[in-house]
Amino acid sequence: MLVVKVHAALTSHCVLNVMITVIFHFKNF
Structure with a gap:
């Protein structure tokens, strides 16, 4: 789940x- 959060933060x-x-x-x- 942490990877998803980091990926979402980088994308935004x-x-x-x-x-x-x-x-x-x-x-x-």
């Missing part, structure tokens, strides 16, 4: 980073 962290990158990318235009 990656999704957050992607969203922030996309937002900054669109802000430049």
Whole structure:
């Protein structure tokens, strides 16, 4: 169960980073 929690945390962290990158990318235009 611990592995699932770690995997979920890493996935949400990656999704957050992607969203922030996309937002900054669109802000430049």
